[in-house]
Amino acid sequence: MGKNDFLTPKAIANRIKAKGLQKLRWYCQMCQKQCRDENGFKCHCMSESHQRQMQVFGQNPTRIIDGYSEEFEGAFLDHMRCSHRFSRVAATVVYNEYINDRHHVHMNSTQWATLTEFVKYLGRTGKCKVEETPKGWFITYIDRDSETIFKEKLKNKRIKSDLAEEEKHEREIQKQIEKAAEQLAPVIDGNLERDEKLEGKELKLESGVKVGFSLGSAGKQITGREKGESSKWIFEAEQENERKVRTEKRKASENFGKSEKEKKSVSALEELMKEEEKAKERSNRKDYWLFEGIIVKVMSKALAEKGYYKQKGVVRKVIDKYVGEIEMLDSKHILRVDQEELETVIPQIGGLVKIVNGAYRGSTAKLLSVDTDKFCAKVQIEKGIYDGRLLKGVEYEDICKIPQ
CATH class of the missing domain: 1.10.10.2030 (DNA/RNA-binding protein Kin17, conserved domain)
Incomplete structure (x- = not known):
């Protein structure tokens, strides 16, 4: 060896x-x-x-x-x-x-x-x-x-189809609500007309009674036969008036019952709309809220040394739902920041906002007023199938400023 x-x-x-x-x-x-x-x-x-x-x-x-x-x-x-x-x-x-x-x-x-x-x-x-x-x-x-990208595309396609189906369902519910309101409108108008006629008839009855008594008290010499005939005519007129009053009261009670039913139907419609709102809130409430194009404020204290703390920027890209690429408004620098270190921005009254979470997530709205005590706002949706709808009590975290 x-x-x-x-x-x-x-x-x-x-x-x-x-x-x-x-x-x-x-x-x-x-x-x-x-x-x-x-x-x-x-x-x-x-x-x-x-x-x-x-x-x-x-x-x-x-x-x-x-x-x-x-x-x-x-x-x-x-x-x-x-x-x-x-x-x-x-x-x-x-x-x-x-x-x-x-x-x-x-x-x-x-x-x-x-x-x-x-x-x-x-x-x-x-x-x-x-x-x-x-x-x-x-x-x-x-x-x-390639396989992962293909699966991601299928997932995005399925999500889009689910959103389209949900939007279609919401449109159908909206159409049903409008149709029900149209059907209730003539019934309510008819009840109002009947109430007006009823008031007119009661006034006529009262005026008729007054005329009857004024005839009985005329300052002329009346014979016994004429006096008996006039008293008989007054008695029959009073009975006729009593029958008409009873009939009108019965009709009025029936109309009141119908109006109560209509009120119940209207309240049922409101309950249906509230249930719809709750269902949308459950489906659209997410733990992520970043959208492209919104203006956010950087609250990361780790970036304070570089001068980015409490500075505003525009979200140019959303990565994996929770991270945003932020273009700073002052320096035009690009940062990648987690949504936990970002904060929504509230514009002045009359400015445009994006609803970033909740029932109407993704809609564009106009800021009408702000309640600083309750940290909420009142907005009106600008575009989409809910155009013109007023939303009250929207929290600050659910809306964010967008460039005009």
Whole structure:
């Protein structure tokens, strides 16, 4: 057995020492050799094989660095897709898992000097969603596989069809409400006309009674026969008047009963509208409220040092429902901020707002008044199938200013 054979004690000891990760600064990517200490790395750099590899590197350094950068990026994203495909995870955690393989492409051979630069590059190119937090950089893998994109399209199509079906159902309910109101209108008008006629008849009856008594008290000489006939005529007139009064009272009571039924039907209609409002509130109340085109206020104290705290911006893009790309109104800078660190903006009276949550989510409305004590507002919907509908008691969090 030779001096440095595979099963010699020295060779076994060397393999035990080389097992696991070593220091990155003593690794040569060109030769793919890991040294255990500074002296070993120095000896390796002076070796003939390393000198030949460095001559190859010197002929086209840019191409070699780009190649290592592509390998490093591809392996890193493959690990993200396999281990953290649908989760938000710290960049350092992913990097530590990636370098567990001792034969990985080291970062010192790529175009990125630090992990932070590499994470920012992933965010700029849209390969990952990147967030800077007090605990460090967090990344989320953006799946761009054809199968995933196809499933996402099917999901969006199903959501759109559900919204169209719901809108169609709301239109039908609105038509039924309008039809019921049209049917009730002539009945109510007829009752009002009958009440007016009833009042007119009672006045005529009273005037008739007065005329009867005035005839009986005339200042002429009347014979006994004439007197008896006139008293008989007055008695019959009084009986006729009493019968007419009883008839009119009976009709009035019947009309009152009908009006009570009509009031009940109107109250039932109002109950139906309230149930519709509750159903829409349940279906449209979400835990996310960002919309493209609304003006929001940045409330992140982490961005106070950069001058963005309590500054306003326009939402240009909504990412995964909860994160918005904000274009600041003053500096025109683009920020990615979670909705938890944003706040809705209330315009002046008469300004336009977007209803961002609740029963009428997504509708455009006009601000009519504001109740500062109850933190709510009164708005009127401007467009859509609910055009002109007044909404009272809308909370500040459910409406947001839009550019005029």
